[in-house]
Amino acid sequence: MTTGVRRRMGVEERRQQLIGVALDLFSHRSPDDVSIDEIAAAAGISRPLVYHYFPGKLSLYEAALRRAAEELAERFVEPHEGPLGARLLRVTGRFLSFVDEHGPGFSALMRGGPAVSAGGGCAVRPGTASASTTNALIDSVRQAAYDQILAHLKVTGPSARLELVVRSWISLAESTALLWLDGRRVPRAELELQLVHDFAALTAVSAAYDEEMAALLRGILAEEPADGPFADLVGRLLTLAPQAADDLR
Numbered sequence: 001m002t003t004g005v006r007r008r009m010g011v012e013e014r015r016q017q018l019i020g021v022a023l024d025l026f027s028h029r030s031p032d033d034v035s036i037d038e039i040a041a042a043a044g045i046s047r048p049l050v051y052h053y054f055p056g057k058l059s060l061y062e063a064a065l066r067r068a069a070e071e072l073a074e075r076f077v078e079p080h081e082g083p084l085g086a087r088l089l090r091v092t093g094r095f096l097s098f099v100d101e102h103g104p105g106f107s108a109l110m111r112g113g114p115a116v117s118a119g120g121g122c123a124v125r126p127g128t129a130s131a132s133t134t135n136a137l138i139d140s141v142r143q144a145a146y147d148q149i150l151a152h153l154k155v156t157g158p159s160a161r162l163e164l165v166v167r168s169w170i171s172l173a174e175s176t177a178l179l180w181l182d183g184r185r186v187p188r189a190e191l192e193l194q195l196v197h198d199f200a201a202l203t204a205v206s207a208a209y210d211e212e213m214a215a216l217l218r219g220i221l222a223e224e225p226a227d228g229p230f231a232d233l234v235g236r237l238l239t240l241a242p243q244a245a246d247d248l249r
Helices: 011-028 036-043 047-053 057-074 084-101 103-110 129-153 160-181 188-207 211-222 229-248
Strands: none
Touching: 011 036, 011 047, 011 057, 011 103, 036 047, 036 057, 057 084, 057 103, 057 129, 084 103, 084 129, 084 160, 084 188, 084 229, 103 129, 103 160, 129 160, 160 188, 160 211, 188 211, 188 229, 211 229
């Protein structure tokens, strides 16, 4: 009969394990409700050993947030091939999958982080290093999403109106995801499609005021197949048009 021998982890390997364990726990419960003891137990080590690798819960929380932010930013990476509507639909699908998998952690990240303490004492006040770190991570995700959208649009020097459209859509996606987490009352597949339609709608409204945006919109629609998400939106709106015209008379 052989007995298993536990392999001793290196410093960096153990740190990464603890970050993964903490992120998993933070993904299912508010980080405020997760203790160092629980993290230690889930990692199969003692509480003092956790402190050997991280000064306290705050530093471990920030490391977990950093990994989550990197993973979330990766969800916006998409090959620049095919119609834009289909590409955005795949991106929103991966984005909402992340939100679904990391509900409490995503909420904490987007709302500025929980009031975790450095080691179980008083909560960290707004404006401290924790708040600035969280805000920087959020901004990095937003910028990554913004850069990816511009790359898909093949635009390197966006106009003020285009920047407004893209950044507004990113903010809308964030707020929509946070609201959806409260009960998930809208089917996720429908919400993914709605977010794609939201992007088209924001672009169309801006196009009504600016010829450069109008040209961009025409280019997007010219590549859209009859069964694509943007074409679907146009069809839905056209069914409402006769009634809308009657209502305005």
